Amino acid sequence: MTIAAEGRNLIRDYEIPGSIFRGSSSVRAVKGISFSVERGKTLAIVGESGSGKSTLARIIALIDPATEGELLIEGKPVDIARQKPTRDMRSTVQMVFQNPYGSLNPRQKIGDVLTEPLALNTNVPAAERRKRAEEMLEKVGMPREVYNRYPHMFSGGQRQRIAIARALMLNPTLLVLDEPVSALDLSVQAQVLNLLADLQAEFDLAYVFISHDLSVVRYIADDVLVMHKGEAVEQGTRDEVFADPKHPYTRQLFAATPVTDVEAIRARVASRQAARASAQS
Amino acid sequence: MALLTIKNLTVRFATSTGSFTAVDSIDVTVDKGEVLAIVGESGSGKSVSMLAVMGLLPDTATITADEMTFDGQDLKRLSPNQRRKIIGNEITMIFQEPIASLNPSFTVGYQVEEVLRFKMGMGRRAARARAIELFTAVGIPEPEQKLKVYPHQMSGGQSQRVMIAMAIATNPRLLIADEPTTALDVTIQKQILDLLMKLQEDYGMALIMITHDMGVVAETADRVSVQYKGKKMEEADVLSLFENPQSNYTRALLSALPENATGDRLPTVSDFFNPEAEEAKA
Numbered sequence: 001m002t003i004a005a006e007g008r009n010l011i012r013d014y015e016i017p018g019s020i021f022r023g024s025s026s027v028r029a030v031k032g033i034s035f036s037v038e039r040g041k042t043l044a045i046v047g048e049s050g051s052g053k054s055t056l057a058r059i060i061a062l063i064d065p066a067t068e069g070e071l072l073i074e075g076k077p078v079d080i081a082r083q084k085p086t087r088d089m090r091s092t093v094q095m096v097f098q099n100p101y102g103s104l105n106p107r108q109k110i111g112d113v114l115t116e117p118l119a120l121n122t123n124v125p126a127a128e129r130r131k132r133a134e135e136m137l138e139k140v141g142m143p144r145e146v147y148n149r150y151p152h153m154f155s156g157g158q159r160q161r162i163a164i165a166r167a168l169m170l171n172p173t174l175l176v177l178d179e180p181v182s183a184l185d186l187s188v189q190a191q192v193l194n195l196l197a198d199l200q201a202e203f204d205l206a207y208v209f210i211s212h213d214l215s216v217v218r219y220i221a222d223d224v225l226v227m228h229k230g231e232a233v234e235q236g237t238r239d240e241v242f243a244d245p246k247h248p249y250t251r252q253l254f255a256a257t258p259v260t261d262v263e264a265i266r267a268r269v270a271s272r273q274a275a276r277a278s279a280q281s
Numbered sequence: 282m283a284l285l286t287i288k289n290l291t292v293r294f295a296t297s298t299g300s301f302t303a304v305d306s307i308d309v310t311v312d313k314g315e316v317l318a319i320v321g322e323s324g325s326g327k328s329v330s331m332l333a334v335m336g337l338l339p340d341t342a343t344i345t346a347d348e349m350t351f352d353g354q355d356l357k358r359l360s361p362n363q364r365r366k367i368i369g370n371e372i373t374m375i376f377q378e379p380i381a382s383l384n385p386s387f388t389v390g391y392q393v394e395e396v397l398r399f400k401m402g403m404g405r406r407a408a409r410a411r412a413i414e415l416f417t418a419v420g421i422p423e424p425e426q427k428l429k430v431y432p433h434q435m436s437g438g439q440s441q442r443v444m445i446a447m448a449i450a451t452n453p454r455l456l457i458a459d460e461p462t463t464a465l466d467v468t469i470q471k472q473i474l475d476l477l478m479k480l481q482e483d484y485g486m487a488l489i490m491i492t493h494d495m496g497v498v499a500e501t502a503d504r505v506s507v508q509y510k511g512k513k514m515e516e517a518d519v520l521s522l523f524e525n526p527q528s529n530y531t532r533a534l535l536s537a538l539p540e541n542a543t544g545d546r547l548p549t550v551s552d553f554f555n556p557e558a559e560e561a562k563a
Contacts, residue, residue, distance in 0.1 A: 048466035048467065048468060048469075049437075049466055156323075185322035185323055185493065186322060186493065186495070186534055186537050186538070186550075187322060187533065187534065187537050187549060187550030187551075189537070189539075190537040190539075190547040190548065190549045190550070191549045193539070193547055194546050194547055194549065197545070197546070212466065212467060213467075213539075214467070215496075215538065215539040215540040216539050218539065218540065219539035219540075219542050219547065220539075252468060253467060253468065255471075256467045256468040256470065256471035257467055257496070258470075258471075258474075258494070258496025258497055258499060258500045259496065259499060259500075259540070260495050260496055260498075260499040260523060260535070260538060260540065260541070261499075262520070262523050262524050264499070265499050265519055265520055265523055266520055268499075268500070269503075269518075269519060269520050272503075275482070
């Protein structure tokens with residue numbers, strides 16, 4: 001059991017620039033969050049817009065520095081505000097974004113999308129880069145021929161597969177997935193979730209899975225962290241959190257999530273018919 | 282009794298590569314006071330069929346239908362003037378992106394009052410009073426202050442409430458909601474769905490809920506129509522649909538829901554549903 005990433009009391013402030021009428025102020029988007037995620041496991045971060053979940057994701061993915069607190073990747077402390085992360089460090093953590101239409105460069109061929117991380121971060125020769133890219137395409141369920149095609153030729157689900165393949169090119173140990181399936185249709189969502197599960201098993205990957213969709217989280221997560229206004233209001237294993245949510249906000253979130261349970265539908269239909277009958281009489 | 286009846290509706294788009302059929306011989310009926318959900322994934326034509334009713338499709342679209350009647354009036358034969366009396370009055374629509382649906386240059390109060398003045402022929406003062414009533418009805422706190430606010434100063438949920446206020450301003454008999462909660466957080470989604478259901482009951486309005494979300498269907502619909510690639514796959518009352526789905530596509534959609542997962546893997550639509558085989562059968 002190795003810990004892929006650990007956060008200790010992470011804080012992130014954003015400066016709001018002042019004007020001639022007003023001094024600058026700051027907003028605390030993440031208010032002291034601690035977490036850890038092991039290799040082969042998935043930590044789901046759940047929250048609504050404005051909860052700070054994407055800010056936290058960007059800190060874990062080494063895109064933005066934390067204002068305070070400590071981030072450890074594979075046990076080593078990283079502070080990108082003080083020191084630029086090394087190539088090796090960059091390779092260990094990769095990110096997949098929500099919108100596969102926005103995250104792939106429309107002028108770049110799929111092959112270039114996939115080989116670019118290798119060209120920038122490693123000394124692998126070109127022929128080997130191509131070979132690895134083609135192998136990775138097959139791993140994510142795409143034919144090798146797509147190597148020379150452009151992103152516009154693919155559907156949302158296929159693009160998300162390509163984005164996942166790109167993230168895996170440097171053999172990372174941790175993937176930060178920011179709402180990876182929320183832009184996808186239900187049928188495609190299931191395929192991408194299955195793919196993520198397969199890849200996790202094959203490469204022993206740790207996932208930090210950002211989502212607002214509790215049904216997806218319940219399916220994929222090992223541990224759950226619920227964020228509300230920058231704070232972790234609830235943290236625990238999936239079974240603990242789903243069986244017995246402690247915090248009122250978590251309960252509110254569960255209550256608001258629509259259910260497709262047949263008994264619940266039966267009850268709703270019955271109460272609606274009763275209301276109508278009483279309105280008529 | 283049927284409020285809106287559409288029979289054999291087909292919508293084709295002229296594209297550079299030839300004609301594309303977005304909606305293929307679809308029948309839709311909605312009764313008074315009924316909630317019909319039209320479910321489908323992207324490309325199923327679920328929005329296009331309703332945009333055709335509203336007359337909101339671009340000129341490249343060719344719309345054909347055997348019948349298109351609203352409360353006994355033939356929508357196909359109406360003059361533009363007569364049509365305007367129905368569309369926007371009797372039938373109104375709200376959309377997915379509430380912030381994009383509002384004009385950023387005018388206050389929300391002005392936009393709601395505009396509907397009341399032009400569609401209902403109210404004077405300024407009467408419109409202002411009615412706008413305050415409407416804001417109260419859709420649950421906007423401090424309605425008098427909020428009338429003076431611009432769309433960018435409101436949250437997504439508040440803007441959707443404004444859109445709903447505009448849509449119910451004319452006391453419509455049919456409200457078409459096109460993915461009304463897709464852009465919203467779950468807790469806000471719940472509030473908006475509850476509001477729509479309450480208004481639907483209070484005003485006795487029929488509601489067509491266009492959505493891709495089976496959860497939203499389960500929480501709102503009386504009857505459900507499932508569409509795939511412009512064709513209707515199944516239509517049933519909500520309980521039968523979830524309890525005993527008839528078409529393979531519906532079955533596939535329901536089993537792909539993560540909450541219904543039984544084993545380690547999620548069944549995907551292709552495990553249940555093969556479009557080529559279905560087409561060969563049809």
